[in-house]
Structures are given as structure tokens and as C-alpha cells.
Amino acid sequence: MYYKDLIKMQRYPHSWCPGCGIGSVLKNTAKVLAGMNLDHTNTIAVSGIGCSGRMAGYLNMDAVHSLHGRALTSAEAIKTVRPQHNVVVLSGDGDLFSIGGNHFLHTARRDPDITVVCNNNEIYGLTAGQYSPTTPKGTYTTTSPKGCKYEPIDIHGILRTMPRYFYARSTVWHVLHMQKCIQEAIQWKGFAFVDVVSDCIEINGRHIGYKKASEMFAMYKEKYKIVRDVEVLGPHDLGVVKKE
Ligand SMILES: Cc1ncc(C[n+]2csc(CCOP(=O)(O)OP(=O)(O)O)c2C)c(N)n1
Ligand code: SF4
Ligand SMILES: [Mg+2]
Structure with a gap:
């Protein structure tokens, strides 16, 4: 399948x-799904609301x-009644951790067999640049003109409190690595x-000093490093950590 x-x-x-990282997430997710022969006959895509939330609608399956913050609840419900289908959630940091934060905790705790691909652009892109739970402390946003006062949520740390978990981190620049992470996640x-x-170049990047998306991609290349066989990822480590 192509x-x-x-x-x-x-x-x-x-x-x-143009230049938005969502295109990379959609394309590389589609590449993995195609490589694994997952299509409309055996797979269901679910999104919440946001620029990232539009991804499911572009998949030919x-x-x-779903509603804002309810991607995980919808996905878990679908998996419950269609256990033979693969269920893949594609959504954003605001959708999954602000309004959907409670559902993230409890879905992870119940451990249904679903895969989540989070386009983590550290901002509410669609609604014009409010800080999100993953916005780094000190970042200018429309709701934090003097810099975001809060530490970002530690997604990896939350999942590590679960008896079983799978967490992978990649970036839109490390596309082959992203594909491997998504494939391993679907197999988990x-x-x-x-x-x-x-990156959200228009609503975040340009406000914090990047003139174009390629500058943000270059920053990801510099700042993030792929690591293997570790139990814990550092803040700028990319890799897979899991506990059976
Ligand atoms: C119940 C409800 N509250 C608020 C909104 C407004 N809203 C739409 S998208 C969004 C944030 C999306 O952020 P994120 O998931 O990070 O997506 P991005 O646009 O950054 O890809 C908000 C607050 C809404 N649609 N519904
Ligand atoms: S506003 Fe940001 S997240 Fe939304 S499409 Fe544009 S660049 Fe992407
Ligand atoms: Mg976002």
C-alpha cells in the first residue's frame, strides 16, 4: 500500500x-499505517479539536x-466495542492535556490497547496562541505576554507512575525515528x-524569534538527541521507554 x-x-x-509540523505527523503516520497494511478495513482514526484535531479527517479511513478533549474517551469506547480494530488517536497537546487531561490520566490507568500520536506544538494553535500545558516556562504567548509562569506538564513522568506504560518522544525533524516510534506504539x-x-510556526514560532519553520526544524535537530536502552528520557532525549 502507498x-x-x-x-x-x-x-x-x-x-x-505552510511549514506547520502537523503535515509531517500526518504523512509519517500514514507511512507507518501503509507499511503495516492498516486501512479503513481494520483501523479507526480519532481526533479531538484543534489544528492537530483535523488530522483524522484527512485520513482515508x-x-x-470528536469533541474537544474527548479524543481518548471516544477512542476507548470504539476499542471496547470493536476490539478487533486498531484505534489510533491523532491530536494536540491542548486537547489531550488541558481539557482532556483528566481523560488522559484515566485512559492511561485503564490501559486500553490504543495508540496516541500527539502533535505537541506547545501551544493552542487553532485558537490564536494561548499557552498550553506543555508550553515551556518563560515562553511568550498571547496569554503570557511576560512569559509563561508555569512549568510544563511531565507526560513521561505521569506515565511512569503507571504499572505498565509505553512512552515515546520524537520530533517532526527526526522523521524516520518518528516512524519507528509510531510503529512500535501500534504494535504495543x-x-x-x-x-x-x-512546530506551530505562525502562532508560536514567529512570536518567539523564528522567522520560518525551517529554523524551528534546525533547532529540533540541534537540541534533541536520539538515545537507546534507557529507562528514563531526559528532557531533550528522543526514544522509547516502556514497562511490561
Ligand atoms: C469545549 C471547548 N472549549 C474550548 C474550545 C476552544 N478550543 C478549540 S481548539 C483549542 C485548543 C487546541 O489546542 P491543541 O490541542 O494544542 O491543538 P493545536 O491547535 O495546537 O494543534 C481550544 C481551547 C472548544 N472548541 N471547545
Ligand atoms: S496555526 Fe499553527 S498549528 Fe495551526 S495550522 Fe497554523 S502553524 Fe499549524
Ligand atoms: Mg497545540
Whole structure:
């Protein structure tokens, strides 16, 4: 199967800004799904609301564009009644950790066999740049003009409190690594979370000193390093950590 068969190319040009990291997440997720022969016959995509939340609608398979913050509840419900299907959630940091934060905790705790790919652009992109739970402390946003006062949520740390977990971190620059993380997450029997560090060039990047998306991609290349065989990822480590 070719990955473009899994994307609704007839809907292009898509709704995202040029240079937005969401395109990379969608394309590389589609590549993994195509490589694993996952399509509308055996897989369901679920998104919440946000720029990232539009991803499920571009996949050429059964998909749900659910309510804001309810991507995980919808996904778990679908998996419960259709256990033979693969369920893949594609959503954003605001959707999954602000309004959806409570659901993240309890879905992870119940450990259903679903995969989550989070386009983590550290901002609410769609609604014009409010800080999100993953915005780094000190960052200018429209709701923190003097710099965000709060430490970002530690997704990896939360998952590590669970008896079983799968957490992977990659970036939109490290595309082959991102693909490996997504594939391993889909193969994992249980709740698997892939945290993809991504750019929102228009609503975040340009406000914090980046002129174009390629400058943010270059920053990801410099700042983040792939590590293997570790139990804990440092803040700028990319890799997979899991506990059976
Ligand atoms: C109940 C409800 N509250 C608030 C909103 C407004 N809203 C839409 S998207 C969004 C934030 C999305 O952030 P994120 O998931 O990070 O997506 P991004 O746009 O950054 O990809 C908010 C607050 C809404 N649609 N519904
Ligand atoms: S506003 Fe940001 S997240 Fe939304 S499409 Fe544009 S660059 Fe992407
Ligand atoms: Mg976001």
C-alpha cells in the first residue's frame, strides 16, 4: 500500500499553514499505517479539536473528529466495542492535556490497547496562541505576554507512575525515528503514547524569534538527541521507554 492512498488527497490543499509540523505527523503516520497494511478495513482514526484535531479527517479511513478533549474517551469506547480494530488517536497537546487531561490520566490507568500520536506544538494553535500545558516556562504567548509562569506538564513522568506504560518522544525533524516510534506504539498491546515535538510556526514560532519553520526544524535537530536502552528520557532525549 502507498501512503498517499491513506490520505484524502482530493481535499488538498489542506487547511494547515505552510511549514506547520502537523503535515509531517500526518504523512509519517500514514507511512507507518501503509507499511503495516492498516486501512479503513481494520483501523479507526480519532481526533479531538484543534489544528492537530483535523488530522483524522484527512485520513482515508473510518475516522472520528470528536469533541474537544474527548479524543481518548471516544477512542476507548470504539476499542471496547470493536476490539478487533486498531484505534489510533491523532491530536494536540491542548486537547489531550488541558481539557482532556483528566481523560488522559484515566485512559492511561485503564490501559486500553490504543495508540496516541500527539502533535505537541506547545501551544493552542487553532485558537490564536494561548499557552498550553506543555508550553515551556518563560515562553511568550498571547496569554503570557511576560512569559509563561508555569512549568510544563511531565507526560513521561505521569506515565511512569503507571504499572505498565509505553512512552515515546520524537520530533517532526527526526522523521524516520518518528516512524519507528509510531510503529512500535501500534504494535504495543496497551495504551501507547507517542509525543511528537512539533512546530506551530505562525502562532508560536514567529512570536518567539523564528522567522520560518525551517529554523524551528534546525533547532529540533540541534537540541534533541536520539538515545537507546534507557529507562528514563531526559528532557531533550528522543526514544522509547516502556514497562511490561
Ligand atoms: C469545549 C471547548 N472549549 C474550548 C474550545 C476552544 N478550543 C478549540 S481548539 C483549542 C485548543 C487546541 O489546542 P491543541 O490541542 O494544542 O491543538 P493545536 O491547535 O495546537 O494543534 C481550544 C481551547 C472548544 N472548541 N471547545
Ligand atoms: S496555526 Fe499553527 S498549528 Fe495551526 S495550522 Fe497554523 S502553524 Fe499549524
Ligand atoms: Mg497545540
